[in-house]
Amino acid sequence: MGPVFWVLLETSITKGFKAAVAFDLGVMFADVCFIGVCYLGSFQLLEDDQNKQGLFVLGGTILLLYGLFSWINRNKKSVTLNLKSEEGIDILKRLLKEADVLIENFKYGTMDSYGISDEWREKEAPQLIHCQITGYGGRGPRGKTRV
DSSP states (O other): OHHHHHHHHHHHHHHHHHHHHHHHHHHHHHHHHHHHHHHHHHHHHHHSSSSSHHHHHHHHHHHHHHHHHHTTTTTTOOOOOOSHHHHHHHHHHHHHHHOOOOEEEOOOTTHTTTTOHHHHHHHOOOOOEEEEEOOSOOOSSTTOOOO
16 A cells, blocks of 8 residues: 555545545556656667667766755755744744745644734844745635634
């Protein structure tokens, strides 16, 4: 069981049976396309007897770029905070004072309830670029609705 199975379960629970069937049909179609491309690609490689240097160069370039990308991104760090505790909110405030960008997708007003209002950001973290993503907007008729 892979991640697609769990996404299928989640889709069937949250969106209903029809959405899960549509998702499953999409996954099956993608699998059929993938198998077809692999079959045709390997068939053409096996049928052609001559060495194609371009394939070796392309494969080596892809491996080199992947290795370079992995090496550049090797020291990334992540943090999990419990924002229902005062300690978690304090840690978040300390991090925001040093951060450049804050992207959050809480419902409108949640950051204010944590004490991280527009006024706090202007005073304590003026360098911070704040991006708020909400499902229904902040001030519309469904602005307080959970997504």
